[in-house]
Amino acid sequence: MRLVSYLDEDETVARYTPGPAYRGGVPGHVYGGLIASLLDCHGADSASAFV
Numbered sequence: 001m002r003l004v005s006y007l008d009e010d011e012t013v014a015r016y017t018p019g020p021a022y023r024g025g026v027p028g029h030v031y032g033g034l035i036a037s038l039l040d041c042h043g044a045d046s047a048s049a050f051v
Contacts, residue, residue: 003038005045012046014038 005014018030025031027028 003041005042006047012022012042012049014042014045 003014003016005012007013018034023030023035
C-alpha cells in the first residue's frame with residue numbers, strides 16, 4: 001500500500017490514492033478492509049510519533 005504518515009505541526013497526516021487492485025465492486029468505492037488497514041497503519045504511526 002505504501003502509506004506514509006508524516007508530522008504537520010501538531011498532527012499527523014497521511015494521503016493515499018488506491019490503485020486499481022484495491023478498487024472493486026461498486027465504482028467509486030474501495031474494499032472496506034482496505035479502509036480498516038489504512039486506519040490501523042496510520043494510527044500506529046501516529047501514536048509512535050508522539051511517544
